Amino acid sequence: MRFIAVLFFRLSYVLRRQKLAFAGNLPERNNPDQANSTFRMGIWMAYISQRGAYWRAEVRKRGHKPIYRTFDTKQQARDWAQRVEAEISLNIFVDRSEAERTTLGEALDRYAREIVPTKRYPSQELTRIARWKKNDLAWRPLAALRGVDFAKYRDARRAAGRAENTIRLELQVISHLFEIARKEWGFETLMNPLKNIRKPTGSRARDRRLLPGEFDALRTRLAASNNPWAAPAFELAVETSLRQGTLFNVRWEWVKIQDRMIEFPPEARGADNKGVPARLPLTRRAADVLRALAALWQRDRFIDPELCQLGPVNVDPDKLSGPVFGTSCNAVQLVWKRIVKSENGFPNLRWHDLRHEAASRLFEKGLHPLEVASVTGHRSMQMLKRYTHLNPADLLTKLG
Known part of the structure; x- marks a missing residue:
């Protein structure tokens, strides 16, 4: 009987302690570093302890890994533990600890390893990621980032004079990162803060064309430079409307000078929004420039070097292979x-403006919009219109 009485007393004492702990009425220990409280409900167990100036809450349940978090006060720790247990009991709990521990910089590193190599232009994405990693937001956890943080970034970049499209592409990297983290990295509860802010509307449309006399002046100064490939590249950009990257990737295997065609293989045609036609027709001047480029590769066949500037006919480009440009x-x-930026340069002129010049010249030659699109590679008439800037003075003869 004495054994039973002692057992009953100890059991009553334990139950009373757990009841007080759950109610938060346990007296604090003299040593605050050892202060803790425990409450249990059925198969639930929440343990709260003080670690220095902070309180650590841990929730355990059979079938789940231990869940823990640190708070500033004991009440915050208790509220969190009760909320987590309620979510687990309703089968709606999703662990947020990974998103709370992972910083934006760490997520960008993973994004660069797993996602960027699958993109068409990985080098551009890596450049944007490098810029983001220098930003203060890279040190913040993913779960702590809000739309207002990226709105401030957007406004700061605008104040720095960056183009709207540049800002849009930088924000797009982060938006895609959040979507990948939510769908494939197990951060199901992570919200995409970029969906809550206004996106940049896009870059302002440019209407810069070559002014009278600028074409000849540019060609002369480029030809006088130390790079013999610069002037032919300038002329081909105007004659073919090719983008800069595509132009310098053209290979002799694709060039059919006799047919005045450049035949691009499928892997060289680019994405839908930046594509080139499968067969690009060449103007006579473009064919002459390509012959001049062939002459630069076959200098030993010429007696008179001046022929290189006139598009010599006694070259055989079919015997050449590799890139068209040797630079x-x-x-x-x-x-x-x-x-362009010299004292006597050409204000507000960019290389990409040559594509606008090329599209406008094709229209001025009388080509139909569909014919122009077959040369420039534009997929929509709206974008083709953006690249076309006709001279109103040239319309006077048609107006009568």
Whole structure:
């Protein structure tokens, strides 16, 4: 009987302690570092302890890994534990700890490893990621980022004079990262904060064309540079309307000078919004420029070097292979920018404006919009219109 009485007393004491702990009425220990409280409901167990100036709450349930979090006060820890247990009992709990521990910088590193290599232009994505990693937001946890944080970033980039499309592409990287994290990385509860802000509307449409005399002046100054490939690249950009990247990737295997065609293989045609036609027709001047480029590769066959500037006919491009240009895109860009931005340069002129010039010249030759689109590679008439800037003075003869 004495054994039963002692057992009953101890059981009553334990039950009383657990009841007080659940109600939050346990007296605090003299040593705050050892302060803790425990409450149990059925198969639930929540344990709250003080670690220095903070309180750590841990919830355990059979079939779930232990869930823990640190708070500033004991009441916050208790409220969190009760909310987690309620969500688990309703089968709606999703672990947020991973999103709370993972910073934006760490997520960007994973995005660069797993997602960027699958994109068409990974180098551009890596450049944007490198910029984001230098931002203060890269140190913040994913779960702590809000739309207002990215709205401030957007406004700061605008104040710095960045183009609207540049800002849009930078924000698009983060938006896609959040979607990937939510769908494939197990962060189901992570909301995409980019959906709550106004996106940049896009870059302002440019209408810069070559002014009278600028074409000849540019060609002369480019030809006088130390890079013999710069002037032919400039002329081909105007004659073919090719984008800069595509132009410098053209290979001799694709060039059919006798047919005045460039036949692009499927892997070189680009994405839908930046594509080129499968067969690009060439103007006679473009064919002459390609012959001049062939002459640069076959200098030993010429007696008179001046023939290189006139589009010699006694070259055989069919015997050439590899890139058409014996220089890099960056090398030509350095020459271009040095001339354009010089004291007697060409204000507000960019290389991509040559594509606008090419599209406008095709219309001025009388081509139908569908014919122009078959040369420039535009998929929609709206975008083709954006690239076309006709001279109103040339319309006077048609108006009568």
